[in-house]
Amino acid sequence: MEKYEDNFESFLENFKNTVSKLGYKNSIQKDYILKILYFNDDHLSAEQIVAIAKTNYKVDMGIATVYRTVKFFEELNIVNSLDVGDGVKRYELNLSLHHDHMICTLCNKIIEFHDDVIEEQQKKVAKNSNFILKDHIMTIYGLCKDCQ
Numbered sequence: 001m002e003k004y005e006d007n008f009e010s011f012l013e014n015f016k017n018t019v020s021k022l023g024y025k026n027s028i029q030k031d032y033i034l035k036i037l038y039f040n041d042d043h044l045s046a047e048q049i050v051a052i053a054k055t056n057y058k059v060d061m062g063i064a065t066v067y068r069t070v071k072f073f074e075e076l077n078i079v080n081s082l083d084v085g086d087g088v089k090r091y092e093l094n095l096s097l098h099h100d101h102m103i104c105t106l107c108n109k110i111i112e113f114h115d116d117v118i119e120e121q122q123k124k125v126a127k128n129s130n131f132i133l134k135d136h137i138m139t140i141y142g143l144c145k146d147c148q
Contacts, residue, residue, distance in 0.1 A: 008035060044091055046066040046070065046091075050066055082101060103139060
């Protein structure tokens with residue numbers, strides 16, 4: 001997905017309207033965190049978000065503000081979190097179609113993937129177990145090509 005500034009402005013306006021309709025207040029920190037996540041293809045930690053805000057936008061925000069904000073975004077289902085196994089949560093916007101992750105256990109590189117066969121197999125397993133599948137998270141751990 002190409003990310004253009006005007007697309008972000010539309011996304012931000014929709015976010016502000018949704019937050020307002022739900023009775024919550026918006027803040028400039030929320031706007032910047034959304035902008036950082038929107039324009040970054042990496043899965044960012046809270047510390048990385050703080051650093052990017054300071055470096056790229058000259059905005060100081062506390063780490064606690066970032067944690068509260070990404071938790072709020074998760075509750076609204078606009079941000080997904082991912083723990084690669086090192087105890088550090090990383091965040092990405094929930095804008096793209098469903099995807100899963102492969103995580104390198106040496107360098108913590110995160111590789112996104114989608115596989116229709118796997119998706120169908122999960123539905124089949126759930127159906128065969130008389131289970132209603134609502135959502136799933138698949139994370140595969142191993143070694144990336146650079147660490148093999």
